[in-house]
Amino acid sequence: MINIYFYRPIQFKVIMNPLRLILLVAITMLSACAQKQEKIEHPNIVWITSEDNSKHYLKLFDDNGIATPNIEALAEQGVIFDNAFSNAAVCSAARSTLISGIYGPRISSHYHRRLQQVPMPNNVEMYPAYLKQAGYYTTNCYKEDYNIIKSDTVWDSSSKKATWRNRKPGQPFFHVFNIMTTHESRVHFTQEDYETKKTNANPKDYSVQPNHPDTKLMKYTNAWYRDKIVQMDTEVGQVVDELKKDGLMDDTFIFYFSDHGGVLPGSKGYILETGLEVPMVVYIPEKYKHLVNIKAGTRNDGFVSFVDFGATLMNIAGIKIPEGIDGKPFLGKNISAKELSDRDETFSYSDRMDEKYDMVRGYRKGKYKYLRNFQPINYDGLMNNYRYKQLAYKEWSELNEAGKLNEVQSQFFNTKAPEALYDIEADPYETKNLANDPALKNKLVELRGLLTNKMETINDLSLYPEFYLIKNAFNNPAAFGKTHQADIKQYLSVANLALEDFKTAKNKIEKYLNSKDSWERYWAINACTSFGKQADQFVKNAIKISENDSELINRVKAAEFLGAIGNKNPVKVMTQALYDSKDPNEALLMLNSIVVMQDGFDYKFNLEKEKLATVYTEPQAVRRLDYLGVK
Structure with missing residues (x-):
């Protein structure tokens, strides 16, 4: 059977079978799509x-x-x-x-x-x-x-x-x-x-x-x-x-x-x-x-x-x-x-800045800004070589040392609270922490939850120390995060024990101080440091970790806690761990704690250069050693 069709765009009569018609329609449609694609504008x-x-x-x-x-x-x-x-x-x-x-x-x-x-x-x-x-x-x-x-x-x-x-x-x-x-x-x-x-x-x-x-x-x-x-x-x-x-x-x-x-x-x-x-x-x-x-x-x-x-x-x-x-x-x-x-809403983050370590996460929603200081002992004014090349920085620090700053101006040189809440419209320079304001309790909890969810969603890798990530994750960090998603979530929950009332948190902290997982111990001891003297019941646990933990950084962090609460001089433990480290990136993190103990708590270190061959392979660690007077 022969069918007759009129293909209007060509303006003359053609005779064809159904198969040819299908092919012609397909070609026409593809041509139209191609023309449409060509119309995509590229400014x-x-x-x-x-x-x-x-x-x-x-x-x-x-x-x-x-x-x-x-x-x-x-x-x-x-x-x-x-x-x-x-x-x-x-x-x-x-x-x-x-x-x-x-x-x-x-x-x-x-x-x-x-x-x-x-x-x-x-x-x-x-x-x-x-x-x-x-x-x-x-x-x-x-x-x-x-x-x-x-x-x-x-x-x-x-x-x-x-x-x-x-x-x-x-x-x-x-x-x-x-x-x-x-x-x-x-x-x-x-x-x-x-x-x-x-x-x-x-x-x-x-x-x-x-x-x-x-x-x-x-x-x-x-x-x-x-x-x-x-x-x-x-x-x-x-x-x-x-x-x-x-x-x-x-x-x-x-x-x-x-x-x-x-x-x-x-x-x-x-x-x-x-x-x-x-x-x-x-x-x-x-x-x-x-x-x-x-x-x-x-x-x-x-x-x-x-x-x-x-x-x-x-x-x-x-x-x-x-x-x-x-x-x-x-x-x-x-x-x-x-x-x-x-x-x-916006999400922000800060970790190591040159030789200075910290771990801070921020979440802003509307006029309210939430900050989570995971290691509040790392106060903002801690020595950072490049910052202090600015004369205004130097003067600010000198005035603080001389006791000539008011409460707001001196905050930069004090240990921080584990979390902070600011009303940016009323306080654009974030000078008044509202985290303990009863009227804003719901807002605090809301933003804390939003931040926690964001960190879990992206598999925030900073729940592991940087030196560990370099050795174990840097070939494919995103894949490592997916594989270790459950671990990251767990470490975050341990770290966030610092946000609970100590009476509520103490049993869980003790459990994780005795954990077989190195990074559960790491975050448990950081939680102790955040609580300060409230956590002095864990002195024995901390001494044990400082003396024989399988991770040298945990020994240093335990000594940091003991030094911060004035229980035990951290110099010997920190110095020996630094000498024993075979990883310059690990040593850089240790040096951060040493500077915190020296500048923030007046402990005196006398490091021996000949025992620091590993450390001297990392330029940013060398800055720390120069600052500490190691010649």
Whole structure:
């Protein structure tokens, strides 16, 4: 039987059998799909990233900030993000989250400086690789500073000379431009500078933070740094001028933001809002304004964080967001301004900062910020060589030693509470811990639960000491976390005994002090240290651990507890453990406890250089030894 069909697009009569018709329809549909695929729009995207400046320094975000006319000009045709956050408060940890879209503690990319780089999880790439696969020309000028192993699939060019101008004709591009002008090192001015150089910004025009001493030097440092902000803003303008020169402003999204907060004392390296909350403006090009559901010239108070940035770029560019990353987009056709504004949560983390160890996790929801200090004996002001190159840091410490600081200003040099709760709207510099306020008990419990859930969900690897992870997990940290998910959850529950009433917690602490699991013992002894003298009934347990535990670090931590409560001098145990260690990374952690005992509790150490051959193979440990006077 012969059927007659009319195929209208060709405009003449054809005769064919059903099979030929099916083939023709399929070809037509494929052609239509291909044409539709070709219509996917790939706008250019430029990131301008400044170093180490929180939003508190820019007048666009804070009355105590300085004017930045070039960034403000971008905002006129863009969106000001009033709640943009880095997830970490120091360069390599922050940038590792940024480039990967993965929370640092899930893959151990959050230690600064890295002792060893870690790989991305299986089947996941750094986000520029996906842009590159979609046809983008990807360039970075020029800082990377990743704690993650980078593949060749990420950048077409990453150097001081990297530019979008080397792309093929008509090729969309993604370009990162880094500005070092506001980096912490730029505040390492000398005493001579302080005495002879005037700042353009008037020191009297900027108030000193309530946690800082209101001194002439601190005021000068405020002004000096605001001069750097102005210089940085000029450099932002220079990048924009180059885009204008090339006629690219109508089809290029421009993101301006800082790589984390800082750089005045107590900001960079600490997950307070001054260390985390960054200035961010996104310029929306006229040609592609339909790709986002947010009006230019507006502000948005939704919470966005670095883990979301890669997903956002892919969403704008019409690229499918891969499974395996933690971030979610905050701009795109599928994101409404209201949905964005309703976002009010962010997660943050801090661990080793150069030679200084700590473990702090933060969770903010709305105006309330929760901090969990897992090792509160590691007070914030503990010696960190690079921090104390800044004259204002030195003065702050000297005034503390002289007893010339008030209660708020001296908090930086005191041991911390295991948990803290702050009302950021009322107390933006986090000076008043509300964790014991009965009226906020429910809020405390809520945020504590949100943080615990987040740490369990991502398999937070810091429940193991870093040196152990390097030896056992760094070939594939994400896989290690999945395999040891139950263990991590258990160690977190042991660590969180420090948050319970001691009478409730003591029987469980005793159980875990006697556990066969090394890291249950580790967290049980840390819980004892958090309780302080309340836990003195465990002195015998601690002495036993300090003398013969199978893990040298547990001996050190037990000695730390005994020294902190004044029961037993920790010097002999800590010194011998340091000599016995064959792992320089383990030794670095031990040295942290030694400095805590020396500076915080006045114990005297006399280390013998000839017994420290292993330690001297780790440069950051050498900094500790230099500070301790080992020659």
